Amino acid sequence: MNSIAKTGVVTAAGAMSGTSLDGVDVAVLRTDGRQIAGFGRSAYRSYDAEERAAIAAGFGKWSGTEVDTAAQVVEHAHLAVLSEFTDVDLIGFHGQTLSHAPRAQGTLQVGDGAMLARELGVPVVWDFRSADVQMGGEGAPLAPFFHHACAQFIGAQEPVAFLNLGGVGNLTWVDPQVAEPQIEGALLAFDTGPANAPLNDLMQTRLGQPYDRDGAVARRGTVETGALELFLAEPYFAKMPPKSLDRNDFAEMVALVEELPDADAAATLTAMCAAGVAEAMQHCPRPPSRVLVTGGGRQNPVLMEMLRVSLDCEVAAIEEVGLDGDMLEAQAFAYLAVRVARGLPTSCAGTTGVRAAVGGGIVSLP
Structure with a gap:
């Protein structure tokens, strides 16, 4: 299929590779670009250690050999998994964020969507963030428009918050009573602070493990309150949203715990993630009825316990409302791809601060 229907429900696949570098998620969504009509199959392709290292070598860079190598790894991995999804009407390809500095150089997601369209024979929508940054936005987070559709899909009547805990944490406050996501008052979204990235880096460096499975290491430790207080003194937390972070913006977090034993360091980094979320809740227009947690962080019971203790509302994994927390971001880029193809907005002042x-x-046809 070399064109995209302009009306009605279409079937889209979204592909997401996050800053936590676990792998590529692909998920199918049926939508008209406004409402969710249904969910389809999904797939996951993990990065091996060599691929992870090659991509990580490009973090914080804007050009050069490391960036080119990272792009090739990302494209190869996506081609491998997306080749199973050529029966869809279009593909939303996020690419891999290597650098994000919206008020300076901009934002860089590597991976050539035009090449993927040629290889797969399916239209590919990609480079989702650049236009937002060029118009004064943060370029992130982009999932909130999909979160709005999800809130309506699950029949939420009261404001609800979606908390994605990937490499970086981000929060979307949704009023499902507001009909369209771009209408003022429908959404407020911003990054809460670091989430899994510093903890994953610590686990990899010290213990050779990609992450703290089931929070087992953190559970044995004690939170270093002095380090936590220094972390919360960061000006970012007092800054009004919208606001966004690069994966490495809080690199000094790891320095705050480098003298601590493994378990105490893991406990403290986990507490920092939860504390950032607690600070973020103060920016919500009014308290949400509940916080629905998505991303890898929801599978860490220690982190979830910390969130329940520090937040004044119900905290639940998003599966409790029938959604898939592993695939929500991939589904979001399927949804956004249909919106882009149909000329609908994908961000607004309440989500990225765009004017x-x-x-x-970009829509690339085969």
Whole structure:
């Protein structure tokens, strides 16, 4: 299929590779770009240690050999898994963020969507963030428009918050009573602070493990309150949203715990993630009825316990409302791809601070 229907429900696959570098998620969504009509199959392809290292070598860089190598790894991995999804109408390809400095150089997601369209024979929508940054936005987070559709899909009547705990944490406050996501008052979204990335880095460096499975290491430790207080003194937390972070913006977090034993360091980094979320809740227009947690962080019971203790509302893994916390971001880029193809906005002042509602993305036909 070399064109995309302009009306009605279409089937899209979204592909996401996050800053935690676990692998590529692909998920199918049926949508008209406004409402969710249904969910389809999904797939996951993990990065091996060599691929992870090659991509990580490009973090914080804007050009050069490391960036080119990272792009090739990302493209190869995506081609491998997306080759199973050529029966869809279009693909939303996020690519891999290597650098994000919206008020300076901009934002860089590597991976060539035009090449993927040629190889797969399916239209590919990609480069979702650049237009938003060019119009004064943060370029992130981009999932909130999909979160709005999810809140309506699950029949939420009261404001609800979606908390994604990937490499970086981000929060979307949604009022499902507001009909369209770009209407003022429908959404507020911003990054809460670091989430899994510093903890994953610590686990990899010290213990040779990609992450703290089941929070087992953190559970044995004690939180170093002095380090936690220094972390919360960061000006970022007092800054009004919208606001966004690069994966490495809080690199000094690891320095705050480098003298601590493994378990105490893991406990403290986990507490920092939860504390950032607690600070973020103060920015919500009014308290959400509950916080639905998505991303890898929801599978860490120690982190979930810390969130329940520090937040004044119900905290639940998103599976409790029938959604898939592993695939929500991939589904979001399927949803956004349809919106881009149909000329609908994908971000607005309440989500990225962009001056006017804007639809990002490039559409590449095979």
